Amino acid sequence: MNIFPELKNSEIFAGIADRDIQALTHCLKIKFRNYNKNAIIIEQGQNVEDVILLLKGSANVQNIDDLGDISVIIKLSAGDVYGVENGMLSKENFSDSVVATENCSVLLINIKRLLHQCVNQCPRHDTVLKNILIKMAEKHMQVQNKIKLMSKRNIREKVLAYLRSLSKAAGSPYFDLPFNKTELSNFLGVDRSALSTVLSKLREEGVIDFEKRHFQLKLKN
Amino acid sequence: MNIFPELKNSEIFAGIADRDIQALTHCLKIKFRNYNKNAIIIEQGQNVEDVILLLKGSANVQNIDDLGDISVIIKLSAGDVYGVENGMLSKENFSDSVVATENCSVLLINIKRLLHQCVNQCPRHDTVLKNILIKMAEKHMQVQNKIKLMSKRNIREKVLAYLRSLSKAAGSPYFDLPFNKTELSNFLGVDRSALSTVLSKLREEGVIDFEKRHFQLKLKN
């Protein structure tokens, strides 16, 4: 399959001439894949060979521990990249899974080819790497911010801090959760039913309103 | 002050010839600073101008929220780097503080100079940047792992998971906490006295033993 048109629309390849993109496709051994919702894009334990670039859809980076408890580490949206950090540290295996939460289109980029200086002196290799590293930095900041949420001493403060950050990102008191409520509980590291109770209470108090994934933050509270 | 000898001992400059290091010092506007224990190396809100490289000592990356609650996001040890991600995303200000937990020696590296292609075609600039990005990737992984700890549903599992990771890193059941217990509670996002109770219980059950910062993991449990 010719994956050329898919790459053209990605931020990572923005501003790169068509024939340079063609060259990069070979140089970086780029593969294109589609995944259905709930499909496993990366399975924890799997060999680290490719970085993934999510072109379309969304996915959760998650981990299941010995007790079977799921922890959702981060959410990936279209444009996001995952796995560069593993490659940079020469990790053998992924310690977390990436699971599609919608139907996804994904590019697989060979990690070794990406990180090591291209023998062909392939044009724009560095530009792509730089763009990907910026994406990684972005995730790094997001994860650090998530730690602040999770440090809050109760569910109410955790979820409010998270909702505020979504509202801020949306630039509006109205916004959509990127998760269903079960995923949200795993994202915040709390029990689902306890979260449900807290959300109901916040609604009853008039602090928030919500319907399915659509939320409104009514008071700064 | 001549900071040359200080740089030579850092991993970041490993394998770079002496006169190249001299050149880099100017090119990257590198400054050397000492900080006493408890001194603020970076204050949240401060302008992002430099990346810091911790040469000696240790520091906590932490955040104080509106309610005055402290959250310790990560611990920095000798060799660690902080602030690259902010620079890469053109953040104006730091949103977290970095506080010395021992007497520290620090290099300040101009972030713009580091990230943008050097006009002088200064030798080894890229090597330094690459080394620093690997350090960033390392922190990124650490932070993701921390999220897994914090996702555990009770203090017992959180602290045990953390102690296991320290034991694994030390390659021994005996190891030292990089925190005092108050800091540890802020690192894990739990109440200090509650943590103290859990640790005492674990000791009483024979799962762990500890004295000050020195710990032993007696059972996998």
Next chain:
DNA sequence: AAGATTGTGTTGTTTTTACAACATTTTGGA
């Protein structure tokens, strides 16, 4: 060395959470 500050463990109380079980709704396939 003395005094002040910080760190630590303990306890009791109150609040919050996890857990389990369930009913209902929604979603996704077949």
Next chain:
DNA sequence: TCCAAAATGTTGTAAAAACAACACAATCTT
């Protein structure tokens, strides 16, 4: 469209956590 599976909200209960207050130990300052 119908069925099965998944998501959601609710409730009760037991367990755990936060909070506050305190005593004592350790550490730092002067």
